[in-house]
Amino acid sequence: MMPFGLKIAIINRAFRKKLDEKAAAMGLTAVQLRVLGSVSRLEATTEDEIHQNDLERLEHVSHPAMTKLLQRLESKGFIRCVPSARDRRYKVITCTERSAGIHNMILAQDEEVFAELCGTLSAQERASLQHLADAIVQNIDQETLSEPEN
Amino acid sequence: MMPFGLKIAIINRAFRKKLDEKAAAMGLTAVQLRVLGSVSRLEATTEDEIHQNDLERLEHVSHPAMTKLLQRLESKGFIRCVPSARDRRYKVITCTERSAGIHNMILAQDEEVFAELCGTLSAQERASLQHLADAIVQNIDQETLSEPEN
DNA sequence: TCCAAATAAGTAACTAGTTACCCAAATAAA
DNA sequence: TTTATTTGGGTAACTAGTTACTTATTTGGA
Numbered sequence: 001m002m003p004f005g006l007k008i009a010i011i012n013r014a015f016r017k018k019l020d021e022k023a024a025a026m027g028l029t030a031v032q033l034r035v036l037g038s039v040s041r042l043e044a045t046t047e048d049e050i051h052q053n054d055l056e057r058l059e060h061v062s063h064p065a066m067t068k069l070l071q072r073l074e075s076k077g078f079i080r081c082v083p084s085a086r087d088r089r090y091k092v093i094t095c096t097e098r099s100a101g102i103h104n105m106i107l108a109q110d111e112e113v114f115a116e117l118c119g120t121l122s123a124q125e126r127a128s129l130q131h132l133a134d135a136i137v138q139n140i141d142q143e144t145l146s147e148p149e150n
Numbered sequence: 151m152m153p154f155g156l157k158i159a160i161i162n163r164a165f166r167k168k169l170d171e172k173a174a175a176m177g178l179t180a181v182q183l184r185v186l187g188s189v190s191r192l193e194a195t196t197e198d199e200i201h202q203n204d205l206e207r208l209e210h211v212s213h214p215a216m217t218k219l220l221q222r223l224e225s226k227g228f229i230r231c232v233p234s235a236r237d238r239r240y241k242v243i244t245c246t247e248r249s250a251g252i253h254n255m256i257l258a259q260d261e262e263v264f265a266e267l268c269g270t271l272s273a274q275e276r277a278s279l280q281h282l283a284d285a286i287v288q289n290i291d292q293e294t295l296s297e298p299e300n
Numbered sequence: 301t302c303c304a305a306a307t308a309a310g311t312a313a314c315t316a317g318t319t320a321c322c323c324a325a326a327t328a329a330a
Numbered sequence: 331t332t333t334a335t336t337t338g339g340g341t342a343a344c345t346a347g348t349t350a351c352t353t354a355t356t357t358g359g360a
Binding site for chain 2 (some may be wrong): 002005007010013014015016019030046059071075111113130133137140
């Protein structure tokens with residue numbers, strides 16, 4: 001009887017709120033922590049330069065939102081942004097000493113919040129939820145790929 | 151490997167985006183449509199006055215966010231707000247002629263978006279997803295009830 | 301009865317998200 | 331080679347969300 005859109009919005013807000021409390025210990029917000037985690041994870045898994053563009057596509061977030069996020073992360077000293085030598089349109093994003101290899105810690109905090117939210121769910125239910133969420137995200141990825149006219 | 155918080159944020163954004171397209175036909179945003187749906191649904195299911203307070207608790211949204219949302223819905227002529235005669239601190243919210251009984255239509259649009267997002271999921275998987283989301287929302291409701299010190 | 305605590309709603313200032321528009325650099329075509 | 335298109339990033343203006351603070355009304359206790 002409660003619309004699905006409302007459920008998702010409530011879960012999203014509750015998740016962000018819980019993660020905000022953990023992120024505050026580093027002087028960050030939940031969203032900033034999540035993006036920092038993505039930068040650190042990409043840095044650990046690819047040799048390529050990381051561009052703002054990549055983060056926008058990964059998080060399905062608009063240009064200006066990512067611009068402001070990265071400006072805040074840079075001003076707080078968690079990332080560095082320099083123009084690419086290969087193509088000066090691109091902004092190359094790297095972690096600083098302060099945030100190098102931080103993705104494991106951030107992933108652990110994400111899992112803690114997930115566990116808190118799923119208090120009453122069995123291990124099977126949690127796994128099922130992760131699987132279903134993956135499938136939907138994959139659908140969304142697929143759709144945005146097939147409509148590049150924008 | 152993708153953190154759950156990121157999955158939820160991506161799904162939430164995709165849902166809002168799809169619903170925004172439908173809501174635009176009425177000159178509303180997805181969030182405004184959702185709140186209007188809640189007002190209309192409460193109006194149809196209870197005899198009590200509907201207060202801003204009730205909507206904040208239902209949607210797990212902060213005071214100021216709801217204040218601004220209701221101001222926009224009122225200025226667009228979709229709801230009316232008057233102080234309660236019983237207790238003038240309360241704001242009584244009602245649908246206008248324009249929005250009376252609109253909750254069924256809004257729920258149908260929500261279900262359409264849900265179906266689009268779940269394109270590749272079986273009926274069992276969709277039902278399972280709804281059930282899991284309900285359980286988490288219930289957990290969140292429970293927690294916020296047990297910590298009223300704020 | 302009067303004053304203090306509780307509570308509904310509003311305001312200020314901020315982060316996060318959107319669309320729509322601008323600029324600069326690279327690419328491709330004349 | 332010069333011009334036009336494409337593409338990455340930035341800016342403006344808005345909605346939506348947050349916390350922290352203020353205001354006003356009701357309630358309850360001295």
